Amino acid sequence: MxxxxxxxxxxxxxxxxxxxxxxxxxxxxxxxxxxxxxxxxxxxxxxxxxxxxxxxxxxxxxxxxxxxxxxxxxxxxxxxxxxxxxxxxxxxxxxxxxxxxxxxxxxxxxxxxxxxxxxxxxxxxxxxxxxxxxxxxxxxxxxxxxxxxxxxxxxxxxxxxGCFSLTEKLAGVNSGLIVNTIATWDEHSQTFELNCPDRGAQKNWISQGLVADKTVVIADLRLNGQSCGPHAFLVDLRRDGAVVPGVTLKDMGRKTVGNDLDNAAIAFANVRVPKGALLSRYADVEGGRYVQKVRGVPVFHMIGQRLFTGRVAVAQAALAFRRGLFEATQRHADAKKCWAPEGEPVLSNVPQLKALFAEAADKADVLERFVGKCEAKLCAYLRRNEMPDIPLTEAIAVAKVKCVEVSIDLCHRLKNEVGSYALMAGTGFEQSDFLTCCKFAEGDTRILMQKMARDRLRLHQKQPPVGPSAEWDEETKKCNELLMKLTEAEKCGDKQQAWDAHWVEVYELAEIIMARIMRDFA
Ligand SMILES: Cc1cc2nc3c(=O)[nH]c(=O)nc-3n(C[C@H](O)[C@H](O)[C@H](O)COP(=O)(O)OP(=O)(O)OC[C@H]3O[C@@H](n4cnc5c(N)ncnc54)[C@H](O)[C@@H]3O)c2cc1C
CATH class of the missing domain: 1.10.540 (Butyryl-Coa Dehydrogenase, subunit A; domain 1)
Structure with missing residues (x-):
């Protein structure tokens, strides 16, 4: 038992x-x-x-x-x-x-x-x-x-x-988990040495970093002078209450919200950690060699798995914040009388606010159901300790973006429709940066949308559409149009410049993809 x-x-x-x-x-x-x-x-x-x-x-x-x-x-x-x-x-x-x-x-x-x-x-x-x-x-x-x-x-x-040290001053989720903190294997002492070679490699914004006893550090594993890519290490930050030698912790400073949470910049300088610190279900160092234990499962894919659970949790948290703010504001608006040419309507009956409450309820309902489906499917994968399939990972990314962005939009509009109430401390509006945290946590909206567009364009190139173009759906037409523009722009500059020049269309394509996934995901 x-x-x-x-x-x-x-x-x-x-x-x-x-x-x-x-x-x-x-x-x-x-x-x-x-x-x-x-x-x-x-x-x-x-x-x-x-x-x-x-x-x-x-x-x-x-x-x-x-x-x-x-x-x-x-x-x-x-x-x-x-x-x-x-x-x-x-x-x-x-x-x-x-x-x-x-x-x-x-x-x-x-x-x-x-x-x-x-x-x-x-x-x-x-x-x-x-x-x-x-x-x-x-x-x-x-x-x-x-x-x-x-x-x-x-x-x-x-x-x-424990805390989680991924983000660096110049790398993190946005860089696709590629990091510059280094964990160098020393065969003689059977230890790894953790180092941040420069300021850009220092860990940044690490939540709970000032108080945590341990951290999972994402570092580039180096063996015999070669990089084996990002790996996760469970290491002590403190022993018997004292910060481990070689670890430097720095407070990130005051934030607009969430100052009950410590956020730290963390630097590692010649910090020796035992062999067992490397989380080694999928890869290990054996006899001085790097050994991938499970074929076809690169470690950084599995690091990314945490982002899926995090994205569902963040999406639901954004919806919960929106719900809380709207419910409290509705209670106020139901009781607050306003001036009108005739009678004294309550604030919640003012047409634009009434419409906003109705719109918010409808949108939230759709999103709750969508993210609920994602959660149920993800739970089945988690129980089997497997990576979710592509349709589910895509749906989770959509849920994260949509739940957060729709909540931001609705809360922002609400703030601008309820008069002085929105300025009062304790109404919840002063905590709206909760949603800003949701926006970049576990994969920033913009980065996720770019990935959706890139993946879709790749598929479009690999499997070109069939049939007359007049019969293509909106998404296929948009892919085709964007690809032609990118190809043309690449002739005058590099790929990144071409991509950046067409950023509006990139996000438009992502919006079309998200609408399709929300419609079709079963
Ligand atoms: C309160 C808080 C807690 C955190 N906790 C942790 C933690 O515990 N562990 C951890 O590892 N990290 C943590 N982070 C770090 C967090 O994950 C990063 O802040 C986040 O990944 C964004 O990085 P950045 O702020 O450096 O954004 P920047 O790189 O400065 O980017 C700013 C914005 O520009 C846009 N952008 C950036 N690059 C591109 C691009 N190439 N193309 C298009 N748009 C782009 C995005 O919209 C992005 O939001 C935390 C951050 C905060 C604020």
């Missing part, structure tokens, strides 16, 4: 809700919501093990465990105190690191439950949570051996936080 489903764990879980947290100092205290949880008719003997909870039971337990997080004073709380809440939540064991594979519905539900408070809490805690569970733990789960995955249980029991 797995530890998590054993009665021993159930007992320890309930005890952990009652006990003080070993990490807190000097006066450790669990959130009051968590304190209440076992007291409400749940003795140690009665508590169901977490793994046996039904979805409604689990949802209720997670809500109770996060009551204090939802009520957090984000302007007053330090990032250390916010991180402590994350440690406390982690140690409840409610969401296991391995749930991403074994119980992915809980993983997505947890993200949605936290995002439901985002108009009040902003993006800070939500990012902290997703970086830890999806990017850090998810990468270990996806790329690690079973022994490496087992380390996640130890981290959870100890309440240790």
């Amino acid at each position: 797995a530890f998590w489903s054993s009665p021993v764990f159930a007992r320890r879980f309930v005890q952990s809700l009652c006990l003080q947290n070993a990490h807190t100092s000097p006066a450790p205290r669990l959130p009051s919501s968590v304190w209440r949880y076992p007291r409400r008719g749940m003795s140690t003997m009665q508590a169901p093990s977490i793994s046996q909870m039904s979805m409604p039971e689990w949802t209720e337990a997670f809500k109770r465990a996060t009551v204090d997080i939802a009520k957090m004073d984000i302007h007053g709380i330090s990032y250390e105190a916010s991180a402590q809440r994350m440690r406390d939540l982690l140690r409840t064991g409610l969401l296991k690191h391995t749930d991403l594979r074994e119980n992915p519905e809980r993983f997505f539900e947890a993200h949605r439950l936290l995002a439901a408070h985002s108009t009040q809490t902003g993006p800070g805690f939500w990012i902290r949570f997703t970086v830890h569970y999806n990017l850090m733990a998810g990468t270990v789960l996806g790329l690690g051996t079973e022994e490496q995955v087992a380390l996640l249980d130890d981290m959870q029991e100890r309440g240790e936080l």
Whole structure:
């Protein structure tokens, strides 16, 4: 029986809700919501093990465990105190690191439950949570051996936080995961040495980077002077509370929102890490040679897998923010009287606002269903620990772009239709940069749209359309037209210049592709 489903764990879980947290100092205290949880008719003997909870039971337990997080004073709380809440939540064991594979519905539900408070809490805690569970733990789960995955249980029991160090000052998701931080293999000492050779290679904007105990670092693996491409390493950032020698952490500074979250620039200088730091399910170093363990599965493809789960979670978070903002504003608008030539209509009956509420409800409904379908299909792949197929990866990219961009558009228009209310602190409008974070997290809108257009043009070249051009659909016509323009422009300059010169048409093509995918995805 797995530890998590054993009665021993159930007992320890309930005890952990009652006990003080070993990490807190000097006066450790669990959130009051968590304190209440076992007291409400749940003795140690009665508590169901977490793994046996039904979805409604689990949802209720997670809500109770996060009551204090939802009520957090984000302007007053330090990032250390916010991180402590994350440690406390982690140690409840409610969401296991391995749930991403074994119980992915809980993983997505947890993200949605936290995002439901985002108009009040902003993006800070939500990012902290997703970086830890999806990017850090998810990468270990996806790329690690079973022994490496087992380390996640130890981290959870100890309440240790992790971060994910991909983005660099001059590289990251936008560069297609190509990075400049280097991990050089030393056969003699059987260690890797991590280095950022220049400023551009330093890790940038790493969420939870100032407090994390461990990080997954994406670095270019070098062996015998040769690059083996980006690989993931699970390394200590701290030991016994002190930052590991050779690691430099720098605060990114104050942000418009989310200052309860620490963001760090991280530099590595001659940091030695053991061989086991390389997450080695798919590739390893054996006898001084690079060995790809699973044919046809390059490591960087598997690193990218985390982006799919992240994109679904981000898409749903954007929708949750929009919903929260519209619901609160609707309550205000329903009660607020306005001047009119006759009578005193309520604000929500002013025609342009009424139309916006209706439009938002319709659009959100379509998007909720679409991203819900993506989630359901992705869960099946996650349980099998397989990469999603191409139609699903495309649909997920569309869901990410559309949910975020439609939410940004609707919230922006709402702000400009509700008068002075939108300027008031506490209405949620001041947290609108939550959506800006959604825009570039796990793949920026523009980059994703460019990829859609590029992939489609490649397909168009490989499989030219048949039949008379007058009968081609809009997408095929657009591909053809754009290809001809690009070919012409390439004669006068290079490919990138030609591409940039036709950026408007590139995004127009992407819009057509997205409309088709949303229509046809089943
Ligand atoms: C709050 C926060 C938390 C973060 N947490 C993490 C984390 O935990 N781990 C991590 O690894 N990273 C993290 N990041 C980094 C984040 O993923 C990057 O900020 C993001 O990838 C965008 O990079 P950039 O800001 O350097 O954008 P830039 O490269 O400066 O680009 C700015 C904009 O220009 C456009 N653009 C850029 N290049 C192109 C191009 N070639 N063609 C067309 N358009 C382009 C895009 O619209 C882009 O948004 C975080 C960032 C923030 C702000």
